[in-house]
Amino acid sequence: MxxxxxxxxxxxxxxxxxxxxxxxxxxxxxxxxxxxxxxxxxxxxxxxxxxxxxxGLIDAHVHITMSAGFNELDAMTREEIAIRSARISEQMLMRGFTTIRDVAGNTLGLKNSIDKGYATGPRILPSMAAISQTSGHSDYRQNRAQERLANGHEDSPLMKTGAFKVADGRAEVLKAVREQLFMGASQIKIMAGGGASSTFDPLDTLQYTMDEMKAAVEAASDYGTYVAAHIHTAPAMKRAAEAGVMSFEHATIMDDEIAQIIKEKGIWVVPSYFTSELIANRKIPMPNEETYKKTERVGKAMMKSAELIKKYNIENIVYGTDCVGKSDVHKAQMQELAAIEEVFDTITALRMATSNCGRLFELSTYQLPYQEGKLxxxxxxxxxxxxxxxxxxxxxxxxxxxxxxxxxxxxxxxxxxxxx
Ligand SMILES: [Zn+2]
The missing domain is CATH 2.30.40.10 (Urease, subunit C, domain 1)
Incomplete structure (x- = not known):
């Protein structure tokens, strides 16, 4: 044809x-x-x-199967999550997004359904479960944690559906990474520092020792691909850079030193300016005052980090919205384009949402699920x-x-x- x-x-x-x-x-x-x-x-x-x-547009940081608030997801059946995710997928494609990189979520069934024509949506580059240490950013046992741990029911429902995984120590991290690759992850997502929207892990925590992080990078690179890390603070970024992590998600609180390291090593930065502005101004509901304070801090810092991206001419930056939750939140997916245009300029916004993503995805080599053409x-x-x-x-x-x-x-x- x-x-x-x-x-x-x-x-x-x-x-x-x-x-x-x-x-x-x-x-x-x-x-x-x-x-x-x-x-x-x-x-x-x-x-x-x-x-x-x-x-077609590309969003390099979404969570397409996290189709509701976390507490709500905890109470849903897998079928309900799948049906909602399919609807969100279709909305993304109809917004003009033809490819997404999912960075935490069990997207295997959804991706296969889309690729085979049973559902409508963008191409999906799955990370499968985001891997974190005990007490790390995706240790979602914090809801009723003590009760769960005490009774031996260690997993939260979110963890059971394969959105998050906890692994500690070199052996467990190697295994967890290999499991995600076995299921078709095109890249690996780890949590390498504290979270902003979470109620449990303080923002300044360092998550994963150098040894554990290197284990993740080793297992990924042995499979031809790379590690993307959820990361906010400069000390966490410095450790991750040394361990060989190649994609910094959020990267909100930079300093001059880490900006130079990012430039030298060609590390990819995935900022979310529109979302940052929303959370800096308390426009997205958060669970409590503590999380409001954390999100305000990262929201404000992200704008300063944009200045460092300009100062050191960091060209490896891509479009990532961190779209998560109900389909309403996903309407922000398009607004990021205008936010980047305002922070940088028009051509940077367009490149970030297209060819830059294509270049980042080449780091997945043979693990990239779409090998026939350029993205x-x-x-x-x-x-x-x-x-x-x-x-x-x-x-x-x-x-x-x-x-x-x-x-x-x-x-x-x-x-x-x-x-x-
Ligand atoms: Zn995210």
């Missing part, structure tokens, strides 16, 4: 000027040519009417994951954000929306 998009301008994921007046040829699920192409080669012609063809690009050999927007996104991200100007959404060569 050959589809030809005609009368198009192209933002390819990196260029700061549109490629004007070209056609884009799609053969099955891949983009095979961009240029002056005769319509006679195509089975189907799509007239872009002068709109911009750009890569986050509109070029020959890329997956046909693309949007057609009415307007020039390089002049401002508004036309990418508005549902009305997002005329076409295509994933894997299939059209999910077409209002051209």
């Amino acid at each position: 050959k589809k030809l998009i005609i009368n198009a301008n192209v933002f390819n994921g990196t260029n700061d000027k549109l490629i004007e007046g070209v056609s884009v040829l799609i053969e099955n699920n891949l983009i095979t040519r961009i240029g002056d192409i005769d319509v006679s080669v195509a089975d189907e012609v799509i007239d872009a009417k002068g709109g911009t063809v750009m890569p 986050g690009r509109v070029c020959e050999g890329a997956y046909a994951d693309l949007l057609i927007v009415d307007g020039n996104p390089l002049e401002g991200v508004a036309c990418v954000m508005s549902d009305e100007s997002k005329k076409l959404i295509m994933k894997d060569g299939l059209v999910y929306k077409n209002t051209l």
Whole structure:
């Protein structure tokens, strides 16, 4: 099946000027040519009417199966969680997100269902369970912890569904990482420091010893892939950098020294500016005053860290919203684009949500579940994951954000929306 998009301008994921007046040829699920192409080669012609063809958006930090508040999830059956997650997946795709990296959640069934056409949603790069030490950021036994530990019922329901896992010491960490890889994790997520929204682990705690963290990195890199770490403070980041962690999630409280280390080692940074602003201003409900204080601190620090990202010209940054909870919260997924445009500039926002993610995902080598084409690009050999927007996104991200100007959404060569 050959589809030809005609009368198009192209933002390819990196260029700061549109490629004007070209056609884009799609053969099955891949983009095979961009240029002056005769319509006679195509089975189907799509007239872009002068709109911009750009890569489908990518969100590198979501929790797609955490489809409600944690206490609510604790009380749900797996089927209920799955049905909600499927709905959230569809909403993400219809917003224009054609790929997501899930960084804590049992996404195996959802991913398989989407890939096989039984559910609608973005491509999923699963981390499976986020791994943490006892008392760490994903030790969700804190709800009724003493009772659970005392009675030998060690797992919280969230942990039982495979969203979180506790492992201590080198041997357990190696095993936990290998288990996630065995289930198809394309990267490993660990918790390498205190949490902001959690009621239990103080923000300044260091989580995982150097030895444990190195064990995680070893097991991941033996399987061709890398470790992403939930991490807020500079001391935690310094330890993780030394251990070989390659993706810093949040990375909110940086100092000059860690910013330089991040730059030198090419570590990826996944900030969430929109969410930070919300939590800094107490706009997302938190369980108690203590968590409000923690989230305020990271929310404010993230804006300062943005200045360090600029100062040291850290280019390895990607789009990550930390979308979690009910589908309402996920509406923020699109707002991050405007937040980044404000913090940096338009081209940085667009690259972070497309080609930068594609470059980060290459760290997964053969563990990346989508091997046939490039992700986050509109070029020959890329997956046909693309949007057609009415307007020039390089002049401002508004036309990418508005549902009305997002005329076409295509994933894997299939059209999910077409209002051209
Ligand atoms: Zn997160």
